[in-house]
Amino acid sequence: MGCGCFWSCFYIHVVVCLLFFPSATYAIAGNDTDRLALLEFKDKIDADPFGVMSSWNSSIHFCKWYGVTCSRRHQRVTELDLNSLKLVGTIPPHIGNLSFLKVLDLKNNSFRQHIPPEVGRLRRLHTLYLYNNSLSGEIPSNISRCSDLIILSLINNNLSGEIPAELGLLSKLEFLSVSKNSLSGSIPPSLGNLSSLATLSAGLNNFVGNVPESFGRLKNLTFLGLLMNQLSGIIPSSIFNLSSITLLDIASNQFEGNLPTDLFISLPKLETLNIAVNQFDGPIPYSVSNASNLRDLQLQGNKLTGKVPSLERLNVLVFFIDNNLLGNAEFDDLGFLCSLTNASILWQLDISRNKFGGEIPECFGNLSSNLEMLSLHQNQISGKIPAGIGNLVNLASIEAYKNKLSGIIPQSIGNLQNLVRLILDENKFSGPIPSSLGNLTNLNRLHSADNNLQGTIPSSLANCKYLQLLDFSINNLTGTLPPQVIGLSSLSIYVGFAQNNLSGSLPREVENLKNLGILDVSDNMLSGEIPSSLGSCTSLEYLYMQGNQFQGPIPLSLSSLRGLQVLDLSYNNLSGQIPEFLAGFNLTINLNLSFNNFEGRLPTDGVFKNASITSVMGNSRLCGGIPEFQLPACKLKRSDKRRPKLIAATIAGSIGAILVVLSFIFLLRLRKKSHKLSSSYSENSLLKLPNVSYRDLHKATDGFSSANLIGTGSFGSVYKGILDEGGPVIAIKVLNLQHHGAAKSFMAECEALRNIRHRNLVKIVTACSGVDYQGNDFKALVYEYMDNGNLEEWLHPPVSADGNYEESKNLNLLQRVNIAIDVASAIEYLHHHCGNPIVHCDLKPSNVLLDDEMTAHIGDFGLAKFLLENIQNNSTNQFSSIGLRGTIGYAPPEYGLGSEVSTYGDVYSYGVLLLEMFTGKRPTDNIFKEGWNLHKFAESALPNRVDEIVDPILFQGESHSENPRSGRDNRTTMECLISMVGIGIACSAELPANRMDISDAAKKLCLIRDKLTAPDG
Incomplete structure (x- = not known):
C-alpha cells in the first residue's frame, strides 16, 4: 500500500474517532x-x-x-x-x-x-x-x-x-x-x-x-x-x-351525621364499606337493598337506630351491625333476616349488642349454607330457635346468650357437624337437652346454663370427644350423671351441673378428668360416697360438691389433689374425721366443710390456721382447732377437782356453738341462688410459703453471678439457679429495695400469688425475706423456671453482631394463636374465676413466660390490684399494695386520665399484646406518634390489607407468590389472621365500654385455633 493511501486511511480513521469519541466518552462516564x-x-x-x-x-x-x-x-x-x-x-x-x-x-x-x-x-x-x-x-x-x-x-x-x-x-x-x-x-x-x-x-x-x-x-x-x-x-x-x-374505609375516626339515603345508589360499584367505630347516627339507608356488588358491610360501633331495611339484593360475605342502637324491641325487628337469604356467600353475621326484639323468623334456616359465624347475643330476642337452623351446615359458632329465647333447643342443631361453639346461656329454654347434640363431634364448648331445661342428660354427649367445656348449671335436670359424659377425658376447662335436681352417685368414671380445672356438681341430690377415683383429677383447682347428700368419709385418695384452691363439701352428710392431709393443701381461696357430721379433733396446721378462708361450723362433734373456730376443747382425763371447770367450759362452748349455728342459719336465708365462685380476702394476709435464706439463694446463683442473670424488670433482677444439687432449675426475682415501691411490689406480688392458681399463671416455689451478708434488707421470690424465656424474645429476636436475626426464635401462626389463648385464659381466670377479681396492670410480652412445651404463663404481679366487688350496687373498691404504673404503650389511655383501675385495662393491654404478636410491631415503635398507635395501625388494614401489616415471617413457607390469599390453605390462613387482628382491635378500643370481654375473646381465639387445625384447613 502506498504512503498516500496510508495517510488517507489514517485521516479518515481519525475523523471517525473525533466524530464518535465524545459520545463514547459520555456513555462510559x-x-x-x-x-x-x-x-x-x-x-x-x-x-x-x-x-x-x-x-x-x-x-x-x-x-x-x-x-x-x-x-x-x-x-x-x-x-x-x-x-x-x-x-x-x-x-x-x-x-x-x-x-x-x-x-x-x-x-x-x-x-x-x-x-x-x-x-x-x-x-x-x-x-x-x-x-x-x-x-x-x-x-x-x-x-x-x-x-x-x-x-x-x-x-x-x-x-x-x-x-x-x-x-x-x-x-x-x-x-x-x-x-x-x-x-x-x-x-x-x-x-x-x-x-x-x-x-x-x-x-x-x-x-x-x-x-x-x-x-x-x-x-x-x-x-x-x-x-x-x-x-x-x-x-x-x-x-x-x-x-x-x-x-370506602373510614372506620375508627370521629365522623358524624346521617348516611345519605341514596348512598348505595350513588356508589353502584361499592364492594367494601367500613364505617365502624364512628359517631354516625340515624337509620341504615334503604338504598342498601340495591347494593348488589357489596361484599363487606361493616357498620358496627356507631349510633345507628331504627329498623334494618330489606337486604334482598345484598350478597355480602361479612355483615356486621353489632354495637349500635338498632331495633325497637318489637316483634318484627328481625324481618330483615329473610331478605338476607339471597346472600349466597354470607360467611359472618353479627347483630349482637343492639335492641332487637321479636322472634327469629322461620326463613332463618334459608340463610347461606356458607355461614360459619352467627352472633345474636345481648339483645331482647324471644321465641324459639327455628328448626331450619339445621340447614346451616357450615356453622362453626353460634352465640345467642343473654336473650329471651324460649321453647326447646331444636333437634336439628345436631345436623351442624362443623359446630365448635354453642353458647345459649341466660335464656328461657325448656324441654329436654336434645340427644342429637351427640352428633356434634367437633364441639369444643357447650354452654346452656341459666335456662329451664328438664329431663335427663343424654349419654350421646359422650360422642363429643373434643369437648373442653360443658355447662348445664342452673336448670331443672333430673336423673343421674351419665358415666360416659362425666368421664369424657377431653373436658379440661369446666364441667358445670350445679343447681339442678340430679340424683344417684358421682360415677367413678370421673377419674378420666385428669386435665379438668373446675368441677361443679353443687346443689343437687347426689348421694353415696365420694368416689376414690376423684383423686385422679390432679389438675383440679376448683371442686364444688356442696348442697348434696354425699356420705361417708373424705377418701384418702383426695390427698393427690394438691392444686386445689377451692374445696367446698358443705351441706352434705359426710362423716368421720377431717383428714390431716387437707392441712397440707395450699387452698388459697376457700375450704368449706360446714354442716356435715365430721367428728374428732380439728387439725391446727396449714389452711386450718386461717379461719378467714376455712369454715367448719355445723359439725357438732368436732373439737379443738384454733380459737377462731369456737369449737369445744377435746375431752381429756381430768381429776375430780377440775370437773366443775370442765363442765362450765363445755357449757360455754356449747352455747357459743349454738350461737354460731344460729347466726349462720340467718345468713343462709340471705343466700342468693346465683352460682358464684366463692372467695375470702384479708388485706393483711400474705403468702404462706416455706422461707429460704439469703445464703441458700446466694449459693444457688453462684453469688448472683452475671452469668446467671436472665433479665431485669421494674423493681429488680431475675437470676437462674438451682437450690439443691440435682434439683430443678428455678428463677429467682431479687428485689432492688433502693427502687421506690419495690418493697410494696413484693407485698403485692405475694398477695396476688397467695390468692391465685392457674395452669397459665407462673407458679411460685418459695420466698425469701431477710438480710444479705452486708446486713441490708433482702427480699426475693422464687418461681418455676421457664425454659423458653419470655414472649418478647420470640417476637423481637436480637440481632447478632454480624447483623443476622436469631432464626430459631421464629413463632409460626399456630404457636402464636396457642399463646394468645393461654394468655386470654389466664386473664379470664383473674377477672372472673378467682373470687375477688384481680387486675394484673402490667400485661406485656416480657411478662409472658414460655415453658418447654411453649405453653404461656403470665408472671410479674408486682402491680396487681384486687377489686372488691359489691354485686348489689355495682360499686367497686380497689385494694393494692402499690400505686399504678404499668408500661407505656400497653397501659390503657383512661389510666393516664386518672380513671380507676378496672378489668377493662387488662383487656386493653391484652389487645395491644395480641396486635404486637401478629404484626411484629411494638406499641412504642417510632411510627406510633401524635395519636397514631398500634390499634389504628391494625384497624386500617382490615379486612383487605391484613397481609400488608402482619409479621412477614407468618407467610414463610406459604405458596402464595404474589398473592398470599391464593389457594385453600392460604385462604384459611388469611381468614384466621383477619380474625386475630380483629380481636386485637376489639380488645384495644379507646373507650373501655367498647372493648370485647376477655371471655368472648378467648372463645373466638379457640374457634380460630380449631379452624387452623381442622383436617381440611
Whole structure:
C-alpha cells in the first residue's frame, strides 16, 4: 500500500474517532456513575441476613448484580429491586444519580432515617415502593419533580409531618399510599388535583380536620382508605358521588351525621364499606337493598337506630351491625333476616349488642349454607330457635346468650357437624337437652346454663370427644350423671351441673378428668360416697360438691389433689374425721366443710390456721382447732377437782356453738341462688410459703453471678439457679429495695400469688425475706423456671453482631394463636374465676413466660390490684399494695386520665399484646406518634390489607407468590389472621365500654385455633 493511501486511511480513521469519541466518552462516564451509585448504596447496608450484597463485587458487571436490571442498549440501571430481604441500613443520596431508574423497590426491609430528597432527581421514575421499613422524617416535597410517577407507596414507616401539598402536581399518579405512619395535620386539598388517582390510602395516621371537598373531583378513584385517624365532621356529599369507588374505609375516626339515603345508589360499584367505630347516627339507608356488588358491610360501633331495611339484593360475605342502637324491641325487628337469604356467600353475621326484639323468623334456616359465624347475643330476642337452623351446615359458632329465647333447643342443631361453639346461656329454654347434640363431634364448648331445661342428660354427649367445656348449671335436670359424659377425658376447662335436681352417685368414671380445672356438681341430690377415683383429677383447682347428700368419709385418695384452691363439701352428710392431709393443701381461696357430721379433733396446721378462708361450723362433734373456730376443747382425763371447770367450759362452748349455728342459719336465708365462685380476702394476709435464706439463694446463683442473670424488670433482677444439687432449675426475682415501691411490689406480688392458681399463671416455689451478708434488707421470690424465656424474645429476636436475626426464635401462626389463648385464659381466670377479681396492670410480652412445651404463663404481679366487688350496687373498691404504673404503650389511655383501675385495662393491654404478636410491631415503635398507635395501625388494614401489616415471617413457607390469599390453605390462613387482628382491635378500643370481654375473646381465639387445625384447613 502506498504512503498516500496510508495517510488517507489514517485521516479518515481519525475523523471517525473525533466524530464518535465524545459520545463514547459520555456513555462510559454515565455507566460508571451508576456503578458508583450502587456501591454507595451497598456501603450503607449494615445488615444483610441473606448475603445478597455479596454478589455486588468487581468480578461481574454491575448489571448482573442481584436486584439490578439495566437497559440493553446503554447498560444503564432501570430497576433496583431489593424487596423482602431483611436489609438494614440507610438510603444514600447517591440514589439520585441513577438517572435512568424507573423502578425502585425496597419494600419489606429495615431501612431507617429519612428519604433522601435526591429521589426527586429521578425524572424517569414511575414506581417507588418503600413500604414496610423504618424510614423517618418528612416526605420530601421534591418527589413532585418525578413527573412520571405512577405508584408511590410509603406504607408502614415512621414518617412524620404533613403530606406535602406539592404531591398534587403528580398528574400521572394512580396509586398513593401513606398509611401506617405518624403523619399529622390536615389532608391537603391539592390531592384533589390527581385526576388519574385510583387508590388513596392514608389510614393509621394522625390526620385531623375534615375530608377535603376537592376529593369529589377524583373521578377515577376506586379505593379510599382513611381509617384510624382523628378526622371528624361530615363526609362531603361529593365523595358519595364518586361512582367508581369499590372500597370506602373510614372506620375508627370521629365522623358524624346521617348516611345519605341514596348512598348505595350513588356508589353502584361499592364492594367494601367500613364505617365502624364512628359517631354516625340515624337509620341504615334503604338504598342498601340495591347494593348488589357489596361484599363487606361493616357498620358496627356507631349510633345507628331504627329498623334494618330489606337486604334482598345484598350478597355480602361479612355483615356486621353489632354495637349500635338498632331495633325497637318489637316483634318484627328481625324481618330483615329473610331478605338476607339471597346472600349466597354470607360467611359472618353479627347483630349482637343492639335492641332487637321479636322472634327469629322461620326463613332463618334459608340463610347461606356458607355461614360459619352467627352472633345474636345481648339483645331482647324471644321465641324459639327455628328448626331450619339445621340447614346451616357450615356453622362453626353460634352465640345467642343473654336473650329471651324460649321453647326447646331444636333437634336439628345436631345436623351442624362443623359446630365448635354453642353458647345459649341466660335464656328461657325448656324441654329436654336434645340427644342429637351427640352428633356434634367437633364441639369444643357447650354452654346452656341459666335456662329451664328438664329431663335427663343424654349419654350421646359422650360422642363429643373434643369437648373442653360443658355447662348445664342452673336448670331443672333430673336423673343421674351419665358415666360416659362425666368421664369424657377431653373436658379440661369446666364441667358445670350445679343447681339442678340430679340424683344417684358421682360415677367413678370421673377419674378420666385428669386435665379438668373446675368441677361443679353443687346443689343437687347426689348421694353415696365420694368416689376414690376423684383423686385422679390432679389438675383440679376448683371442686364444688356442696348442697348434696354425699356420705361417708373424705377418701384418702383426695390427698393427690394438691392444686386445689377451692374445696367446698358443705351441706352434705359426710362423716368421720377431717383428714390431716387437707392441712397440707395450699387452698388459697376457700375450704368449706360446714354442716356435715365430721367428728374428732380439728387439725391446727396449714389452711386450718386461717379461719378467714376455712369454715367448719355445723359439725357438732368436732373439737379443738384454733380459737377462731369456737369449737369445744377435746375431752381429756381430768381429776375430780377440775370437773366443775370442765363442765362450765363445755357449757360455754356449747352455747357459743349454738350461737354460731344460729347466726349462720340467718345468713343462709340471705343466700342468693346465683352460682358464684366463692372467695375470702384479708388485706393483711400474705403468702404462706416455706422461707429460704439469703445464703441458700446466694449459693444457688453462684453469688448472683452475671452469668446467671436472665433479665431485669421494674423493681429488680431475675437470676437462674438451682437450690439443691440435682434439683430443678428455678428463677429467682431479687428485689432492688433502693427502687421506690419495690418493697410494696413484693407485698403485692405475694398477695396476688397467695390468692391465685392457674395452669397459665407462673407458679411460685418459695420466698425469701431477710438480710444479705452486708446486713441490708433482702427480699426475693422464687418461681418455676421457664425454659423458653419470655414472649418478647420470640417476637423481637436480637440481632447478632454480624447483623443476622436469631432464626430459631421464629413463632409460626399456630404457636402464636396457642399463646394468645393461654394468655386470654389466664386473664379470664383473674377477672372472673378467682373470687375477688384481680387486675394484673402490667400485661406485656416480657411478662409472658414460655415453658418447654411453649405453653404461656403470665408472671410479674408486682402491680396487681384486687377489686372488691359489691354485686348489689355495682360499686367497686380497689385494694393494692402499690400505686399504678404499668408500661407505656400497653397501659390503657383512661389510666393516664386518672380513671380507676378496672378489668377493662387488662383487656386493653391484652389487645395491644395480641396486635404486637401478629404484626411484629411494638406499641412504642417510632411510627406510633401524635395519636397514631398500634390499634389504628391494625384497624386500617382490615379486612383487605391484613397481609400488608402482619409479621412477614407468618407467610414463610406459604405458596402464595404474589398473592398470599391464593389457594385453600392460604385462604384459611388469611381468614384466621383477619380474625386475630380483629380481636386485637376489639380488645384495644379507646373507650373501655367498647372493648370485647376477655371471655368472648378467648372463645373466638379457640374457634380460630380449631379452624387452623381442622383436617381440611
